[in-house]
Amino acid sequence: MEVGPARIGIPATPDRNGTAELAIERRTFLAGAISAASLAALSACTPPKPTPPTPTVTTTSIPPSPVPRPASFLRSAWATDPYSLGSFSMTPVGATPADRATLRDTVAGRVFFAGEAASSEFPGTVIGAEASGTAVAGRVSALARPEERIAVIGAGMAGATAARALADSGFDVVVVEARDRVGGRIDTRNDDSWPFPVELGAASVAGDTLDQLLRVNSVGTISLDATRETRTIDGVVVPPSNVGPDAVTTAVDWARAQSTDNSLASALSASGASGLSTTAAADGVSPSDELAHYLETAIASEYGANSFRLSASYGLDRTGLAAGSSLVVGGLESVVENALDDLDVLLSSIVIRIAYDDDGVSLRLGTGESLSVDRVVVTVPIGVLQAGTIEFDPALPTATTTSIEALGMGTLEQLWLRFDEPFWSTDATVLSVVDETSEIAEWINLLPSTGQPILVGLTAAEDVPVTLKQNDDDFIQAALQTLVPFVDPSLSTATPSPTPTVVP
Numbered sequence: 001m002e003v004g005p006a007r008i009g010i011p012a013t014p015d016r017n018g019t020a021e022l023a024i025e026r027r028t029f030l031a032g033a034i035s036a037a038s039l040a041a042l043s044a045c046t047p048p049k050p051t052p053p054t055p056t057v058t059t060t061s062i063p064p065s066p067v068p069r070p071a072s073f074l075r076s077a078w079a080t081d082p083y084s085l086g087s088f089s090m091t092p093v094g095a096t097p098a099d100r101a102t103l104r105d106t107v108a109g110r111v112f113f114a115g116e117a118a119s120s121e122f123p124g125t126v127i128g129a130e131a132s133g134t135a136v137a138g139r140v141s142a143l144a145r146p147e148e149r150i151a152v153i154g155a156g157m158a159g160a161t162a163a164r165a166l167a168d169s170g171f172d173v174v175v176v177e178a179r180d181r182v183g184g185r186i187d188t189r190n191d192d193s194w195p196f197p198v199e200l201g202a203a204s205v206a207g208d209t210l211d212q213l214l215r216v217n218s219v220g221t222i223s224l225d226a227t228r229e230t231r232t233i234d235g236v237v238v239p240p241s242n243v244g245p246d247a248v249t250t251a252v253d254w255a256r257a258q259s260t261d262n263s264l265a266s267a268l269s270a271s272g273a274s275g276l277s278t279t280a281a282a283d284g285v286s287p288s289d290e291l292a293h294y295l296e297t298a299i300a301s302e303y304g305a306n307s308f309r310l311s312a313s314y315g316l317d318r319t320g321l322a323a324g325s326s327l328v329v330g331g332l333e334s335v336v337e338n339a340l341d342d343l344d345v346l347l348s349s350i351v352i353r354i355a356y357d358d359d360g361v362s363l364r365l366g367t368g369e370s371l372s373v374d375r376v377v378v379t380v381p382i383g384v385l386q387a388g389t390i391e392f393d394p395a396l397p398t399a400t401t402t403s404i405e406a407l408g409m410g411t412l413e414q415l416w417l418r419f420d421e422p423f424w425s426t427d428a429t430v431l432s433v434v435d436e437t438s439e440i441a442e443w444i445n446l447l448p449s450t451g452q453p454i455l456v457g458l459t460a461a462e463d464v465p466v467t468l469k470q471n472d473d474d475f476i477q478a479a480l481q482t483l484v485p486f487v488d489p490s491l492s493t494a495t496p497s498p499t500p501t502v503v504p
Contacts, residue, residue, distance in 0.1 A: 059403070066487040067480040070417040072193040075472065076200040079411045080465050083178045084185055085383030087201075088124035089117035091315040093263040095166040104135070107396060109143055110356040110375050112136050115158040117382040117407055124303075124318055124410065126157055126202045126253025126332070127210055131381040133161025136377055137169070144375055146170040151363060152373065153177075153351050153390075154379035156184020157202075160339035162377050169341055172201045174373065175345045176363065181339055182347070185381070188333035195452050196220075198331040198416050199254035201457070203332075204325050217338050220330030222449050229428035230293065233435045235485040236283045244294020245286050247273040248316070255312030264299075275337035285434055297432045300460040301441045304410020309461075328451065354378070355393040383409035415440070415457035415479055422453040425488040431455075433485050439467060443486075455483070 048238040054117055078087045091097075092109040103118045108420055114136035119128030135156075140150060148171055152163045155177035167173045187201040203222065207215070214221060230238040247268060254264045254271035268274040268291075276287040285293075295307045302318050310316070350366035354376060363371040380390065385404045395401070424431075424445070447453055457479050459467050 023464060028168065030413075055297075058332060065480065065484070066423070066489070067483045068419060068421075070425060070476070071420050072191070072416075072418040073472070073476060074189055074191075074198050074200060074414075074416040075195075075475070076414045077468055078185065078188070078201070078413060080468055082389075083384065084381050084409075085387055087185070087304050087412040088410050088490045089382045090124060090305050090308050090309075090408050090410035091311045092406075092408040093261050093266075093311045093315070093318055094304065095311060095406040095408065096261070096314050097317075100417055101402040102399050103407075104132075104139075105397075105400065106143070107400060108356055108358075110361050110374065111392070111396075112140055112377045113306065113352065113400075114377055115154070115156070115379040115381065118158075124386050126205055129157035130161050130210065130213065132217055132424075133158040134165060135377070136368075137162045137165035138374060140166060140171075140377065141169055144171065147373035148172065149174065149372075151373040152178055152211070152379065152491075153363075153376060154184060155179075155182040155336065155340060155347075156379060157186060157336060159184070159377070159379040160336040162379070163343055164339040166377075173343055174371070175340060175343055176351055176371070177345060177347050178350045180348045181335040182345065183186065183336050184379075186332050186336060188331045190331070194416075194418060195450070195454075196356045197331040197333075199328050199332055200414055200416070202328075203414070204327050213335060214328075214330075217335045218330060219328060219332060222329050224325045224327050224449055225429050225446075226325070227428045228430040228432070229426050230432050230434060231485040232284055232486055233236045233433060234284075235487070238434060241290050242299070243276065243290040247291050248294070252316060258313075261314070262312050264295075264307040264310045264312045264315060268307065289434060292436070293432070293434050294473035295488070296436065297441045301412060304412040304460055304464075305408065306461045309408065327446070330449070342380045351390055351449060353393065355392045357501075381409065382407050394412075411461060413459045413464050413467065415459065415475070417455050417476075417479075419453040419455075422447055422484040422493070423488065423491050424483070425491060426486060431486055433482055435482070438482045439463070439475065440482045443483065448495050457482075 024254045043046070069221045078084050084342050097120050100118055100120045100123060103113050106112055114132045116122070116124055116128040119132045120129030122131060144150065146169070150171045150173050152159045152166070152173060152175045155175050159175060160182065163173050163175050183201075185201040187199065191198065192345055207219065228240070232238060251264060251267035252272045254273070255267040262270065274291060274427040276291055278286045280286045280289070280447040299307055299310070303315065305315075323491065351363050352366050353364035355362045356376070360372060361372050361376045362470065363373065363376065365371065378390075379382070382404060383392070424447070426445065427448045429445050429448065431445055439459065441460045441463065442458045444458070445454065470478070
């Protein structure tokens with residue numbers, strides 16, 4: 001998923017228990033060459049490596065690529081969006097589900113928090129955001145009088161759900177949104193060059209929890225399956241294996257029996273689950289490679305974090321792309337728009353201060369204006385709360401701030417590519433390549449389910465800041481290279497084109 005040196009290591013970062021994760025090369029760690037004891041012995045800081053000279057980019061003519069250029073593309077950038085600072089919440093080492101519960105505690109009867117990060121059952125999902133919005137409306141209703149004015153900060157799924165429920169209960173509701181649109185981390189793009197609306201944020205839903213809501217809002221979905229296909233860089237199909245999932249299960253079981261929390265990486269080492277053979281099979285892939293690949297694809301793209309950051313005991317709390325998952329193709333943003341219909345919504349209004357006391361709540365906006373309400377529901381992402389964008393006066397209780405600091409934001413970016421014709425023939429839904437230098441963790445193949453030659457590339461965890469520094473042309477070119485192993489020569493119609501080449 002990363003390019004060059006960015007894949008070499010993970011910075012040593014102290015966790016909530018006072019331990020530190022070591023920056024070591026992943027393959028070395030997973031091969032078992034570094035033991036748990038070595039982790040402690042080598043945890044001292046090391047001086048930064050010299051910065052290499054900036055490369056010069058030149059354009060040269062090279063043989064044609066077997067992968068054609070896409071006809072259209074769309075790309076997300078949630079990690080650098082100041083109103084999200086990440087894609088969804090995750091549970092890093094040192095955090096627990098109790099932190100999400102603490103986040104739901106009402107502060108002084110005036111300030112309420114909601115959003116997918118406050119959901120213990122469905123964290124990091126649209127379902128979790130919707131459920132949290134419904135729940136917080138109930139908590140507000142239990143304390144407030146019908147004539148009270150309630151402010152909801154954030155016009156995403158949680159905020160819209162809460163605002164609608166409160167308004168329907170007779171409260172005077174105002175929604176304050178920093179962006180110039182509603183939807184939050186739901187970002188529907190309607191473009192004539194695409195056969196259906198593209199979701200650059202939340203794109204899939206699982207189970208039947210949201211079915212009725214989607215039907216009421218005429219949001220179409222298409223069923224996806226969870227079939228996976230992994231290939232080597234030479235295009236050899238790697239047989240399905242449970243090596244990765246089994247190793248993670250062993251590590252999690254070990255971690256949950258410990259008195260203190262451990263990262264998934266530490267648990268893999270200490271439990272012996274990462275002590276796998278490095279002897280390659282006929283396809284050139286060893287069991288150690290299989291585990292590394294599983295962590296860098298399925299785990300990283302599901303949680304937006306690597307194994308050094310994830311809590312082994314509590315971090316694997318999402319279900320992933322499973323049978324019964326559906327791709328939204330009817331415009332998920334309309335659910336939020338319809339919920340907010342006829343409500344007072346202030347767009348492009350950044351809240352920078354929330355002051356509260358026994359008499360009510362005062363909101364200070366970035367424009368210098370103030371807004372007085374009786375109570376406030378805060379649905380901004382954990383990343384924004386951690387950044388201190390909003391000042392609270394008085395300061396939030398220690399328990400609340402501790403939980404906010406403990407939780408984390410996962411980073412996952414999407415690259416949607418539409419081609420004029422398919423150049424691949426596999427019917428698998430999730431595609432990946434055993435290549436640790438790959439720009440893309442996984443590709444979601446939409447051809448079998450939609451009939452359209454569309455691939456969605458997922459870039460996750462520490463790969464995200466690397467790729468976000470690349471311009472569109474460079475990123476797409478690098479992404480296309482990861483698709484070469486899936487080219488069916490009988491379908492390829494690529495033509496020569498100038499390609500950026502890095503010259504030291």
